[in-house]
Amino acid sequence: MTAKKHFEEAQKVLNxxxxxxxxxxxxxxxxxxxxxxxxxxxxxxxxxxxxxMCDAMHxxxxxxxxxxNNREAIxxxxxxxxxxxxxxxxxxxxxxxxxxYIEAVGKRGDVxxxxxxxxxxxxxxxxxxxxxxxxxxxxxxxGKDGGILSPMCEIEIRAPYSEYADRAQEIHIKVxxxxxxxxxxxxx
Numbered sequence: 001m002t003a004k005k006h007f008e009e010a011q012k013v014l015n016x017x018x019x020x021x022x023x024x025x026x027x028x029x030x031x032x033x034x035x036x037x038x039x040x041x042x043x044x045x046x047x048x049x050x051x052x053m054c055d056a057m058h059x060x061x062x063x064x065x066x067x068x069n070n071r072e073a074i075x076x077x078x079x080x081x082x083x084x085x086x087x088x089x090x091x092x093x094x095x096x097x098x099x100x101y102i103e104a105v106g107k108r109g110d111v112x113x114x115x116x117x118x119x120x121x122x123x124x125x126x127x128x129x130x131x132x133x134x135x136x137x138x139x140x141x142x143g144k145d146g147g148i149l150s151p152m153c154e155i156e157i158r159a160p161y162s163e164y165a166d167r168a169q170e171i172h173i174k175v176x177x178x179x180x181x182x183x184x185x186x187x188x
Contacts (some may be wrong), residue, residue: 013167014174016160023157027175030139030155031182037111037137038187043075045106045136047098047127048115051169052141053080056115059176060161067180071188077105079127098127103116108135113179115172116140117165119147141175143168 016022032042036134038182044063046056060078079085079101088100102112112131119142127139128149140146140153143165150156159171 009162010167010170013038013160013162013171017174022090026155026157027062027178028182031179031186032138032156033137033155034111034113034179035183035186037109038183040109042107042109042111043077043105043146044111044113045077045079045102045111046115046184047079047101047124049121049123050143051165052115052172054118055141055172055176056080056113058173059113059180062176063183067177067184069184071184074183074187095122095126098123099130102127102130102134102136106131106134106136110134110136112138114134114140114149114153116136116147116149117143117159117168117172119144119149120150121149121173124149125152143171 015121037044046059048056055081057078060076063074063076079098085097088097092100112127114124114128125148131138138153140149140155140156142149143159144161146156146158157175159168162168
């Protein structure tokens with residue numbers, strides 16, 4: 001595939017996302033859900049694997065740090081501590097790395113941003129199951145057909161179908177930036 005073909009393919013997927021107005025109402029609803037949680041003293045927790053972990057980290061650091069403008073820090077945590085991940089992975093298995101963290105720090109009224117390009121990552125599914133037990137609302141960023149994760153979310157925002165995860169991740173980062181902006185607007 002040529003370099004230009006990558007951009008053409010990305011543009012095609014972005015155009016498919018833009019054509020579905022429901023995507024934008026879901027983003028607005030998710031931003032509202034997250035901002036309301038913060039207003040009530042709760043936190044936003046995010047998790048994902050690989051590139052999706054990097055997106056989860058980016059989401060949280062933009063909230064605790066700064067997105068575009070100076071403002072008060074917004075309480076957000078990405079589950080990415082290597083000591084936690086290797087401890088839990090070793091003692092309980094990789095499927096438990098996110099759920100154990102949510103079990104430890106999550107509380108009723110928090111919001112979990114669960115990112116899985118397939119919607120089928122076992123450790124993300126376990127994290128969502130744990131969140132549900134604790135009455136934590138779930139916003140899912142998915143791809144393909146949404147997978148097992150899709151019906152488990154209060155709000156699912158799905159990238160248009162593409163064969164590879166990179167196209168979904170490109171949509172996810174745009175959704176993440178829109179979410180951050182929406183949260184900031186509602187809290188300012």
